[in-house]
Amino acid sequence: DGGITQSPKYLFRKEGQNVTLSCEQNLNHDAMYWYRQDPGQGLRLIYYSHIVNDFQKGDIAEGYSVSREKKESFPLTVTSAQKNPTAFYLCASSKKVDSYEQYFGPGTRLTVT
């Protein structure tokens, strides 16, 4: 089955700890994205990557980091510098950037206390 997997579904961390969210796709898509969704709000772009070994900051990149060493993987690290990390994180991929529809993973709900 082709698709996007994110793990884990729920994640709990103590304040001050870095945490890495996993995102893997087997759709052979070039582009991958990370979004943050807060309750009752839309999606805000954290980072995107349109090709392996290259990624760009989105609208709210502060306190986050990513890597794109393999086409199928785009992990997101939420660092201790992120002031308010508790949120729902969605990973997506598309054939290429801009005009193509995005396919989303099931999301990771991160709670930091």
Add this chain to the structure above:
Amino acid sequence: AQKVTQAQTEISVVEKEDVTLDCVYETRDTTYYLFWYKQPPSGELVFLIRRNSFDEQNEISGRYSWNFQKSTSSFNFTITASQVVDSAVYFCALSEAGGFKTIFGAGTRLFVKA
């Protein structure tokens, strides 16, 4: 600058009613793409439709239909004979050709009551 406005925050209907979700967009480009996504309670967004700016034909897929009007910069989504399973948050989105990101609206939460 790109912008997508979904003015309806929440809509509540009774099963079998028709419902229209509004989407108004702003862009300076002549070539752009519009999308609708559905986010059920499970959380995963599901792609519904993509429309490019040169194709103003309305589209129908089962109980779903979309009305694209460039004159009013709108891309509205209608669900006919709504069902409880249609309860979800629906997002409208815009992407410009050559751009690197998609702009999402704030979403409209649809409640369909049995």
